[in-house]
Amino acid sequence: MIKSYDVKDIDLADEGRRHIEWAEKEMPVLRLIRERFQQERPLEGLRISACLHVTSETASLARTLVAGGADVVVCASNPLSTQDDVAASLVAHEEIPVFAIKGEDNDTFHSHLESAMDHNPQITMDDGADLVTAVLKQRPDLIENMLGSTEETTTGLIRLRAMAAEGVIKFPVIAVNDSDTKHLFDNRYGTGQSTIDGIIRATNVLLAGKTFVVGGYGYCSRGIAERARGHGANVIVSEIDPVRALEAAMDGYRVMPMVEAAKVADFIVSATGNRDVIDADDFAVMKDGCIIANSGHFDVEIDIPALEEMSVEKRQPRASVDQYFLEDGREINLLGQGRLINLAAAEGHPSAVMDMSFANQALASEFLVQNKGKLANEVHGLPKEVDREIATLKLEAMGIEIEHLTPEQARYLASWEEGT
Numbered sequence: 302m303i304k305s306y307d308v309k310d311i312d313l314a315d316e317g318r319r320h321i322e323w324a325e326k327e328m329p330v331l332r333l334i335r336e337r338f339q340q341e342r343p344l345e346g347l348r349i350s351a352c353l354h355v356t357s358e359t360a361s362l363a364r365t366l367v368a369g370g371a372d373v374v375v376c377a378s379n380p381l382s383t384q385d386d387v388a389a390s391l392v393a394h395e396e397i398p399v400f401a402i403k404g405e406d407n408d409t410f411h412s413h414l415e416s417a418m419d420h421n422p423q424i425t426m427d428d429g430a431d432l433v434t435a436v437l438k439q440r441p442d443l444i445e446n447m448l449g450s451t452e453e454t455t456t457g458l459i460r461l462r463a464m465a466a467e468g469v470i471k472f473p474v475i476a477v478n479d480s481d482t483k484h485l486f487d488n489r490y491g492t493g494q495s496t497i498d499g500i501i502r503a504t505n506v507l508l509a510g511k512t513f514v515v516g517g518y519g520y521c522s523r524g525i526a527e528r529a530r531g532h533g534a535n536v537i538v539s540e541i542d543p544v545r546a547l548e549a550a551m552d553g554y555r556v557m558p559m560v561e562a563a564k565v566a567d568f569i570v571s572a573t574g575n576r577d578v579i580d581a582d583d584f585a586v587m588k589d590g591c592i593i594a595n596s597g598h599f600d601v602e603i604d605i606p607a608l609e610e611m612s613v614e615k616r617q618p619r620a621s622v623d624q625y626f627l628e629d630g631r632e633i634n635l636l637g638q639g640r641l642i643n644l645a646a647a648e649g650h651p652s653a654v655m656d657m658s659f660a661n662q663a664l665a666s667e668f669l670v671q672n673k674g675k676l677a678n679e680v681h682g683l684p685k686e687v688d689r690e691i692a693t694l695k696l697e698a699m700g701i702e703i704e705h706l707t708p709e710q711a712r713y714l715a716s717w718e719e720g721t
């Protein structure tokens with residue numbers, strides 16, 4: 302048994318293993334990659350530190366990397382998203398050092414990042430760019446051994462692209478989020494389902510007939526809007542980008558500024574990647590009892606300090622609900638302390654979408670090995686063939702056949718001479 306790890310309770314390991322096995326039934330693409338990795342060992346001897354949400358799906362990715370020959374350490378990418386039983390199983394059954402405890406405080410979170418850095422990684426994997434940022438700021442001595450890093454989220458990539466623009470990045474970064482088989486599915490269907498799941502688990506409040514406001518209309522927020530509508534809610538979208546706002550309008554949603562939407566909202570959920578999307582001006586006009594949640598990566602989308610300041614009393618009627626009472630007697634219900642609600646109150650994206658996201662992660666680490674020394678210190682997407690391979694495997698696993706071009710069709714598409 303490994304000695305260095307920090308999990309809540311190692312005795313939860315057997316329960317964790319059952320949950321991992323259950324998730325893996327829905328992860329056929331990653332299983333096929335794991336089987337190939339076992340044969341080919343493309344990551345032999347490679348030290349990987351993964352700073353991800355420690356869930357059963359992440360466990361499946363970690364097992365895949367180990368099957369490929371990697372020496373893996375895992376730490377939490379968010380203080381509230383760890384599944385403690387899964388963390389225990391990774392340690393006890395897979396001998397993977399894990400540093401993650403659900404509900405860990407800020408100091409513990411950072412000490413866990415340090416443990417991941419002490420592994421002296423050659424590849425870092427991030428969900429939000431915290432580990433890369435820590436390497437660059439605190440442990441520049443690690444840079445010379447690094448092949449590169451991979452990033453899972455939109456938010457992380459915003460940070461990494463800002464770093465690249467300032468020339469701060471010292472190794473190549475693979476933008477896993479940019480793969481079509483990641484953001485078109487995980488961000489939309491994953492965030493859509495799991496956010497609604499988190500809200501329902503936290504509140505058990507009916508969505509049908511309610512007014513449900515979504516902050517943003519990127520892939521995550523449009524997934525939430527679509528699924529809220531599916532529950533019979535009246536959905537309003539608030540967006541800063543004119544093209545996305547237009548899309549939302551033509552998809553049939555009402556579109557208006559947040560402060561207008563806040564006046565009529567029963568629920569408001571933000572998933573924009575930006576800060577203060579729901580702020581003091583909105584709290585000032587919200588209906589009594591409004592339920593607010595964040596599904597963006599960081600807990601900055603709701604201005605919680607402003608809410609604290611405006612309230613005279615705070616209660617906790619249910620595990621993931623903080624009820625703030627304002628001076629005028631209105632109550633505002635904040636879910637999951639403003640942390641991403643799909644992981645704070647539910648179990649994150651379903652395994653079937655994480656299958657594709659983590660297939661991209663596994664293939665991104667192989668890509669970094671294959672392209673060692675050849676990639677500039679910038680943010681790179683994975684080649685389109687990786688998307689096609691993952692989509693093909695997923696379709697096969699789902700028993701779906703697709704059409705193939707006839708030679709005449711292929712010729713037609715390649716020619717410019719045929720027209721009217």
Ligand code: ADE
Pocket residue numbers: 353354355356357358359644648649650651652655
């Ligand atoms: N991000 C969102 N959902 C997730 C999950 N189930 N596992 C790991 N990372 C996630």
